[in-house]
Structures are given as structure tokens and as C-alpha cells.
Amino acid sequence: MTALLAAEDLSRRFAARGLFRRGRPVQAVAGVSLAIARGEAVGLVGESGSGKSTIGRLVLGLLAPDAGRVLLEGTDLASLREAARRRVRRRLQLVFQDPYSSLDPRRRVGRQIADGLAIHRLAPPAQRRERVAALLAQVGLAPEHAERFPHQFSGGQRQRIGIARALATGPEFLVADEPVSALDVSVQAQVLALLADLRTRLGLALLFISHDLPVVRSLCDRVVVLYLGRIMEEGPASEVLRHPRHPYTRALLAAAPGDPLRPRARILLRGDPPSPADPPSGCVFRTRCPYVLAECAQVVPALRSGGPGHRFACIRDDVETTLPAPTA
Amino acid sequence: MRRLNWLPVAAVAAIAIVALATPLLPLPDPLAMDIAGRLAPPSRAHWLGQDQYGRDVLSRLLWGSRVSLGVAVLACGAAVALGTALGLAGGFLGRLAELLALRSMDIVLCFPPLLLALLVVTLLGPGAATLVPLLALLYLPGFVRVVYAGVLSVRSQDYAEAMRALGATRLRIMTRTILPNIGGPILVQFSLTMASAIVLESGLSFLGLGVVPPAPSWGLMIGAARSTMAQAPLLLLWPCLALSLTILAMNALCDALRDAVDPQRAPRPAGLRGTLAPHAPSLAPDGDALLALRGLTVEIDTPAGAIRPVRDVSLRLSPGETLALVGESGSGKSLTGLAAMGLLPPAARVVAGDIRVDGRDLRRLDETALRRLRGTAMAMVFQDPLSSLNPVHRIGAQIGEAVRAHHRLPARAVRERAVGLLRRVGIPDPERRARSFAHELSGGMRQRAMIAMAIANDPRLLIADEPTTALDTTVQAQILELISGLKRQGGMAILFITHSLPVVAEIADTLAVMYAGEIVEQGAAAALFARPLHPYTAALLASVPGEDGALPRSIPGTVPAPHDLPPGCRFAPRCAHRRDACEAAHPPLAPVGDDRLTRCIRWRDFAGTRPSAETAA
Numbered sequence: 024m025t026a027l028l029a030a031e032d033l034s035r036r037f038a039a040r041g042l043f044r045r046g047r048p049v050q051a052v053a054g055v056s057l058a059i060a061r062g063e064a065v066g067l068v069g070e071s072g073s074g075k076s077t078i079g080r081l082v083l084g085l086l087a088p089d090a091g092r093v094l095l096e097g098t099d100l101a102s103l104r105e106a107a108r109r110r111v112r113r114r115l116q117l118v119f120q121d122p123y124s125s126l127d128p129r130r131r132v133g134r135q136i137a138d139g140l141a142i143h144r145l146a147p148p149a150q151r152r153e154r155v156a157a158l159l160a161q162v163g164l165a166p167e168h169a170e171r172f173p174h175q176f177s178g179g180q181r182q183r184i185g186i187a188r189a190l191a192t193g194p195e196f197l198v199a200d201e202p203v204s205a206l207d208v209s210v211q212a213q214v215l216a217l218l219a220d221l222r223t224r225l226g227l228a229l230l231f232i233s234h235d236l237p238v239v240r241s242l243c244d245r246v247v248v249l250y251l252g253r254i255m256e257e258g259p260a261s262e263v264l265r266h267p268r269h270p271y272t273r274a275l276l277a278a279a280p281g282d283p284l285r286p287r288a289r290i291l292l293r294g295d296p297p298s299p300a301d302p303p304s305g306c307v308f309r310t311r312c313p314y315v316l317a318e319c320a321q322v323v324p325a326l327r328s329g330g331p332g333h334r335f336a337c338i339r340d341d342v343e344t345t346l347p348a349p350t351a
Numbered sequence: 352m353r354r355l356n357w358l359p360v361a362a363v364a365a366i367a368i369v370a371l372a373t374p375l376l377p378l379p380d381p382l383a384m385d386i387a388g389r390l391a392p393p394s395r396a397h398w399l400g401q402d403q404y405g406r407d408v409l410s411r412l413l414w415g416s417r418v419s420l421g422v423a424v425l426a427c428g429a430a431v432a433l434g435t436a437l438g439l440a441g442g443f444l445g446r447l448a449e450l451l452a453l454r455s456m457d458i459v460l461c462f463p464p465l466l467l468a469l470l471v472v473t474l475l476g477p478g479a480a481t482l483v484p485l486l487a488l489l490y491l492p493g494f495v496r497v498v499y500a501g502v503l504s505v506r507s508q509d510y511a512e513a514m515r516a517l518g519a520t521r522l523r524i525m526t527r528t529i530l531p532n533i534g535g536p537i538l539v540q541f542s543l544t545m546a547s548a549i550v551l552e553s554g555l556s557f558l559g560l561g562v563v564p565p566a567p568s569w570g571l572m573i574g575a576a577r578s579t580m581a582q583a584p585l586l587l588l589w590p591c592l593a594l595s596l597t598i599l600a601m602n603a604l605c606d607a608l609r610d611a612v613d614p615q616r617a618p619r620p621a622g623l624r625g626t627l628a629p630h631a632p633s634l635a636p637d638g639d640a641l642l643a644l645r646g647l648t649v650e651i652d653t654p655a656g657a658i659r660p661v662r663d664v665s666l667r668l669s670p671g672e673t674l675a676l677v678g679e680s681g682s683g684k685s686l687t688g689l690a691a692m693g694l695l696p697p698a699a700r701v702v703a704g705d706i707r708v709d710g711r712d713l714r715r716l717d718e719t720a721l722r723r724l725r726g727t728a729m730a731m732v733f734q735d736p737l738s739s740l741n742p743v744h745r746i747g748a749q750i751g752e753a754v755r756a757h758h759r760l761p762a763r764a765v766r767e768r769a770v771g772l773l774r775r776v777g778i779p780d781p782e783r784r785a786r787s788f789a790h791e792l793s794g795g796m797r798q799r800a801m802i803a804m805a806i807a808n809d810p811r812l813l814i815a816d817e818p819t820t821a822l823d824t825t826v827q828a829q830i831l832e833l834i835s836g837l838k839r840q841g842g843m844a845i846l847f848i849t850h851s852l853p854v855v856a857e858i859a860d861t862l863a864v865m866y867a868g869e870i871v872e873q874g875a876a877a878a879l880f881a882r883p884l885h886p887y888t889a890a891l892l893a894s895v896p897g898e899d900g901a902l903p904r905s906i907p908g909t910v911p912a913p914h915d916l917p918p919g920c921r922f923a924p925r926c927a928h929r930r931d932a933c934e935a936a937h938p939p940l941a942p943v944g945d946d947r948l949t950r951c952i953r954w955r956d957f958a959g960t961r962p963s964a965e966t967a968a
Binding site for chain 1 (some may be wrong): 508509510512513514515516517518519520523527528531532679680779793794795796823824825826827828829832850851852853854856857890891894895896897900901902903904905906909
């Protein structure tokens with residue numbers, strides 16, 4: 024299976040700028056490799072600051088990596104010239120988290136959806152209205168909605184418009200950056216159903232960025248769990264979520280509010296993630312890990328196999344069978 | 352675009368038309384002297400009188416307006432065109448352009464305007480032709496700065512990023528996305544600058560640096576009238592009046608433009624002024640309830656008429672109890688919480704019902720008594736801790752402020768108390784954190800600090816409005832743990848407002864589900880989760896992704912708007928169990944056995960089923 028899109032060993036740091044001093048650079052992404060096949064849905068899971076949105080921007084070529092490369096069917100995005108890179112954008116699209124700031128408040132939504140058609144000359148002006156109507160229908164909106172302004176829509180409807188705009192260029196790969204986390208639960212379900220439906224209907228490959236494991240499980244084939252810009256665990260969604268091998272994945276699962284009828288024992292993580300500007304030595308998760316050992320500070324655990332297609336970065340093998348140490 | 356206020360537009364247009372039409376009017380020559388009519392008062396031939404050389408004042412005023420306005424329009428036009436180009440280039444074309452555009456403007460700003468004027472006039476000689484480039488140069492930095500700042504803020508918006516993701520060229524992003532969004536500030540800056548340019552032209556002409564006599568200009572007229580002020584004070588009045596009225600019209604136009612170019616200015620945030628009218632009939636105290644709402648109805652005036660986003664809501668909360676108020680956006684849950692705090696926004700008012708906190712009727716209390724009650728008897732935690740904390744005060748000082756609002760304590764004791772509170776909400780190293788600012792804390796820590804502030808005076812009732820919605824799941828779990836810990840320790844009653852049923856599953860004792868402004872189901876949390884008796888509750892439960900990895904079921908359609916409610920059951924249009932009877936009459940909230948209430952007339956057919964299998968998408 025050749026990947027539609029492959030990221031190899033991506034790293035990216037951001038210079039922190041203080042008022043009077045230059046802060047330490049923040050390592051947002053460190054050595055992340057990903058491969059997404061045609062039509063596959065991959066969930067990228069992590070807390071805020073885990074670098075998941077940065078990875079989304081890197082694989083779209085909206086940000087340049089400091090190290091590593093992004094290959095679209097074998098072609099390095101960085102090797103393309105500006106004009107060629109713009110042409111490639113047609114095939115890779117982005118859906119944003121915030122349905123309010125992602126639409127231009129001063130332009131009618133029909134014109135915003137038509138932007139992609141105009142930029143890539145996918146439809147002559149005379150046919151654009153028709154194509155916009157078809158795109159709106161595809162996301163469950165009516166043709167007359169094209170004439171309205173963004174503020175006349177609810178959050179869920181705006182998110183649908185954002186998806187229609189991304190679909191206008193006929194992409195093969197969609198990065199959805201927390202597309203439902205700003206929405207009400209009942210509306211979340213509508214947007215998730217829409218994404219699942221579009222995926223099967225259009226054969227879209229999807230990189231679904233989220234901090235919500237149950238949501239990822241319902242939509243994705245594979246899951247990648249990130250912590251401080253590094254991959255902690257990855258593998259088939261059902262496998263990873265049923266038999267998590269990494270303590271962090273277990274903690275995430277335990278923290279997710281799931282079925283209200285089956286409350287479970289919580290593994291409560293202490294404190295906040297450490298600052299990406301000053302990551303701990305060894306395993307970056309060790310400062311919050313209930314299974315921490317002395318060696319964890321010394322060695323950076325490499326990703327190792329935990330079953331077919333399942334890899335995790337922890338030196339312990341007994342995480343599933345041992346109870347976590349009591350939290351302070 | 353909002354409706355433009357036409358009055359200032361008409362006033363400015365009238366001024367412009369008069370100035371443009373002056374050559375066509377039957378006016379005497381503004382330069383023709385008549386020494387005999389020197390300083391003559393207004394007469395039939397000379398409506399505004401004659402000046403010290405006997406020239407017609409009205410004629411000079413109108414011809415002067417051409418000079419004054421013409422100089423201002425040309426100078427501002429040049430400044431806005433050049434300034435927009437420089438600002439766009441600086442904000443969009445990379446570091447070098449940014450450096451050149453901004454630093455060159457800093458150099459212009461370094462010169463005092465008068466010094467610069469003297470310099471330019473010395474170089475180019477006085478006259479209207481010199482004034483135009485001079486004023487344009489003086490006003491250029493303002494435009495560059497406004498445009499540059501606008502470009503930076505629009506460029507960082509998701510919708511500009513979306514254009515980049517679509518593969519748009521920089522030119523396209525600049526013209527289609529950025530320019531329209533900074534058009535408003537540019538327009539406002541333009542009208543402000545126009546007013547100021549008219550004043551400056553008059554000032555420079557008055558000093559002899561601008562328009563050269565005998566050509567008429569308002570500044571020259573003021574200057575000349577000053578010397579004969581004792582004999583003919585009216586001469587000073589006319590140009591001053593013209594100047595003031597023109598500037599007044601310009602400023603009004605600027606206000607009108609600012610209002611009009613903002614298509615959807617955010618409604619004012621929930622204000623902090625209680626508007627509970629002290630006239631409601633008082634009811635007998637409601638047992639030992641800490642919070643008792645009875646038949647609460649809130650009304651808001653909108654341009655489309657009054658709406659009632661909260662109707663007939665009754666809730667009861669005992670000490671130590673946690674009641675979760677669950678509903679989607681627009682269900683009225685947050686307004687209910689604000690009403691219980693006496694913190695309704697100014698546009699909203701309680702039109703019916705009774706709010707009692709600790710037995711005291713909130714609608715009968717004045718603002719001072721309410722303020723005393725807030726903090727001591729009740730406190731509130733909001734969703735977004737970053738916007739609820741003051742960015743310029745240290746965390747410890749803000750918590751100390753909350754303590755001092757109700758206790759007279761020495762500064763040292765206040766500080767110790769603040770640190771103690773931070774420790775109590777589980778913030779590590781509280782002494783150091785007390786000296787931090789809000790932006791230095793993580794989202795979870797900020798929410799802990801907010802909770803510390805809320806519990807500073809040991810309130811008996813805590814109202815938490817979506818306190819974990821903005822947080823990561825792991826941090827959300829910590830905050831929920833903290834809240835239930837506080838509840839166990841202090842016997843505090845908690846009203847927990849949220850849109851997520853799973854979040855409250857572990858902390859709520861009782862649940863009230865709101866839909867479209869009214870409670871549709873109420874009861875003990877465990878019973879309600881196990882066996883929802885309203886299709887909406889069932890649908891909400893089914894919309895949560897389950898353990899099995901199946902896609903969650905969505906509720907078709909959207910919440911009806913408060914001014915467009917369906918006549919019968921409000922949920923009927925979206926309900927899979929709808930019958931004709933549901934749409935015929937609005938069902939009451941009826942008791943159905945042990946402490947359960949439901950607003951569904953078909954609850955018997957519906958009961959006993961686990962929801963997810965039942966609600967069709």
C-alpha cells in the first residue's frame with residue numbers, strides 16, 4: 024500500500040518572543056512520521072500544546088518543517104516552486120476548529136465557497152453558482168444559503184460551510200483540525216456523520232485532529248497519540264483503544280467522559296503537560312506518568328511494535344496488567 | 352452592513368455641494384475691495400457684512416471653503432492611497448518591506464509637525480499647492496499604522512489561512528480578503544483625518560504658512576478678523592462657525608461610518624448589572640432550599656420584538672446537592688444561571704417568577720444587598736477563564752480582591768488567605784503562582800484560580816457555567832475532581848451548567864434538561880441516565896460517541912429560535928416519536944412517579960428503552 028501522503032521525521036520549532044528577551048524556542052513537533060493511504064482516516068490525538076495542529080499545517084505545506092519532509096505521492100512538497108505548490112493545494116484541504124473565525128465575516132458564503140473554484144479555474148464563472156449549490160447540498164444546506172453572510176448561520180451550519188469550501192477544489196486529502204470541539208454535542212454528531220459520509224462517498228483521506236478519543240474512535244481507522252510533539256502510540260483505532268500499551272493513552276481514555284451509565288476508575292494525571300520549551304529528559308511523559316520508573320529519565324523510549332501495525336513508545340510491558348501508582 | 356445614519360452624510364454632502372457650486376452662485380468677487388464699506392455690518396447686499404478691506408464676507412467664506420476643503424480632501428486622499436499601499440506592503444510582503452514602511456513612518460513621526468511644516472514651506476514656498484503634500488506627509492503615518500495593524504490582525508485569522516490553504520495568490524488574498532476587512536478602520540481614519548486637516552490648514556494659514564493672501568481661506572479670515580476683533584467681533588464668528596460645523600459634521604459622519612461598516616458587532620457581553628425589578632409578589636420560603644427558582648421567565652427586547660428565552664423554569668437546590676442544568680446553545684441554561692446570580696445582561700429582565708437564594712427573594716433586593724449576597728452566599732465560575740481573569744493584575748491580588756470585597760483584613764492576612772485558597776484548589780507552589788499573571792498559567796490552572804476566587808468567601812451556592820468546556824479532557828477530569836472534592840468538604844450546593852451529559856454523569860445528583868427555553872425533563876441523575884423519559888434527553892444521550900466505536904446519532908434539524916417556536920411540543924419537529932397530539936397542544940411539565948418530571952405526553956410508550964436504539968437520525 025503506497026501512502027497518498029507521507030510525513031518523514033518532521034520537526035518544527037517556534038521562536039518564542041518575549042517582551043524584553045528572546046525565550047527558548049518551543050519544540051512543537053519532534054521527529055514525527057505519518058503515512059496516510061488513499062481513503063484512510065487517521066486520528067491525531069493529544070492535549071493542547073501537543074503539536075497536533077502544527078502537524079496538520081506541516082503536512083499541508085502551510086508551514087515549512089525545520090527537518091524532515093512531506094511527500095505527496097512521492098513528491099516532496101518542499102521541492103515544489105511557489106506556483107506548483109499552490110496547484111497542489113487543490114488536492115489537500117483544511118477544515119478549521121473555530122466555525123466563527125474561519126469564515127470571512129464580510130463576504131457572502133457562496134462567494135467564499137466559490138473561491139476554490141475560481142483560484143484553480145475549476146469552473147467557468149457561469150457555472151459557479153450551480154457548483155456552489157451542489158456543494159451546499161452535499162453538506163446538507165440549501166442553495167439559497169449561498170446569498171447569506173456567515174453571521175446568519177449557527178455554529179454547526181458554519182462548520183458545514185467550512186467543509187463545503189474545502190470540498191470545492193475536489194481534494195483527495197482533508198485535514199480536519201478539531202472540527203467538532205467548538206460545537207454542541209448534538210451538533211457534533213451531525214458534523215461527524217457528515218464527515219463519515221463524505222469520506223465513503225468521495226473516497227477522501229482524512230487526518231482528523233482531536234483531543235477527544237471517543238470521537239476519534241467513531242470516525243477513524245488508525246489513531247496516532249501525541250504528547251509534547253512526539254508520538255507515544257499509534258495503531259489501528261480499535262486495537263489501540265481496546266488495548267492501549269502506553270500509559271498516556273490509558274490516561275486519556277480514562278479521562279474521556281464516555282458512557283454515563285458506565286463510569287470507570289479514573290487515572291487522574293497530575294498537573295499540566297510540561298512546557299514544550301523545556302521538555303523533560305528521557306521519556307517526555309515521565310513527569311506525569313503513574314507508571315514511572317527511574318530509567319525513564321535516562322532513555323528516550325523508541326517506538327516499538329505492540330502487534331500488527333501497533334507501535335508504542337514506553338519501556339514497560341506490564342502497563343495493561345498493573346494498577347497505576349496512587350496519585351499524589 | 353448595518354443601516355447608515357443618513358443625517359451626517361447629508362450634512363457633509365451639503366457642505367461639499369455648496370463648496371463645489373460656489374462659482375455658480377451669484378456672489379460678489381471675493382477679492383473686490385470696497386474701502387468705503389470697511390467693517391460694515393450685515394446688510395441686504397452683504398448678508399454677513401464686509402471685512403477690513405470691504406470685501407464680502409459670505410463670498411469669502413464660500414470661496415474659502417473651496418480652498419480649505421480642497422486642500423483637506425486632496426491631502427487626505429493622497430495620504431490614504433499611499434498609506435494603504437505602504438501598510439499592505441509592510442504587513443504582507445515580508446520583513447524588508449515591513450522595515451522600510453514602518454521605520455520611514457517613524458522618522459516622519461519624529462519631527463514635530465510645526466517644524467516639518469516650516470521646513471517644507473521654506474523649501475517650497477507658501478501656498479495651497481505646498482499645503483497638500485505637507486498635510487499628506489503629516490497624515491501618512493496614521494494610515495500606514497492603521498492599515499498595518501489591520502493586516503496583521505486579519506492575516507492571523509483562520510479565514511485568511513483558509514485562503515492560503517486554497518492556494519490563493521498573495522494578490523488575491525490582499526484584495527479579496529484583507530482589504531474588505533480593514534476597510535472600516537481606514538474609512539474612519541479618513542474622516543477623522545479630514546476634520547483634523549481642515550483645522551491644520553486653517554492654523555497654518557493663520558500663521559502665514561499656508562494659503563497666501565488675498566486668496567480666501569478660513570484660516571486667513573480668522574487671522575485677519577483677530578486684528579479687528581474689537582470693532583467687528585462678528586467677523587471672527589463666521590469663519591469659526593463654518594469651521595466648527597464642518598468638523599462636527601465630519602466627526603458625526605465618522606461615527607456613522609464606524610457603526611455602518613461593522614456588519615455584526617458582537618452584542619454587549621453579559622453585563623454585570625442586575626435588573627431584577629423589586630415588585631414581584633413574595634412567596635413563602637421554600638423549605639431549606641438554598642436556591643429556589645419558581646416559574647422563572649426572562650424576557651429580552653430585540654429589534655424583532657420581545658422574546659422569552661427562559662420560560663417557566665422551576666428548580667430547587669438543597670445544601671450539598673449538585674444539580675446539572677443541561678442543554679444546547681440557545682436552550683436558556685446560561686441565562687437561567689445568570690438570573691440566579693442577579694447578573695442578567697441589561698437587555699434582559701425577569702418578567703415572571705421567583706428567585707430565592709438562601710430564603711431571600713432576589714427580586715426584592717437592591718444592588719448593594721445583591722452584591723453582599725454574591726460571593727458570600729453564592730458565587731459563579733465561567734467558561735472561559737482567560738477572559739474572566741484580569742490580564743494586568745497578579746492572580747494572588749485578584750483573589751485577594753475577592754476576599755477584601757467582603758472582609759476587612761490587613762494586607763498580609765489577605766495575601767495569606769489568597770495563597771491558602773490557591774493551595775486548596777490544588778495549584779502547586781501557590782506562593783509563586785500567586786505572583787503570576789493570568790497569561791502565565793495554563794488553561795487548567797486558570798480555571799483553578801477562578802474557582803479559588805469563587806470560593807474565597809465560602810459561598811454556600813456555586814454556579815458553574817460550562818467550567819470545563821474549554822479544557823482538555825485530562826484537565827477537565829482534574830477540574831471535575833476538584834469540584835466534587837469541594838462539594839464533599841464543604842457541603843456546598845452546585846448548579847452545574849453544561850451541554851455535555853457525560854461530563855456531569857459523575858458529579859450530578861439531579862439533572863434538569865432544558866430545550867428551547869424550558870425544562871423538558873427533570874429527576875435524579877442515575878434514574879434519568881438509565882431511563883430517560885423525554886425523547887430529547889434520549890437523543891442527547893445517543894449523540895455522545897459510545898464505547899463501541901459506532902458513530903454517534905445526531906438529532907436532525909436545529910433548535911427553534913425563541914421568536915419562532917412550534918405551537919405544540921417544542922421538540923416535536925425533531926422528534927422521532929411525534930404524533931399529531933404532540934403538535935396540537937403545548938404539553939405541561941408533568942410529574943411521573945418518584946421525583947421525575949417530563950414534558951412528553953408519550954413517555955409511557957417511550958419508557959424503559961435505552962435511548963440509542965430508539966431515536967432515528
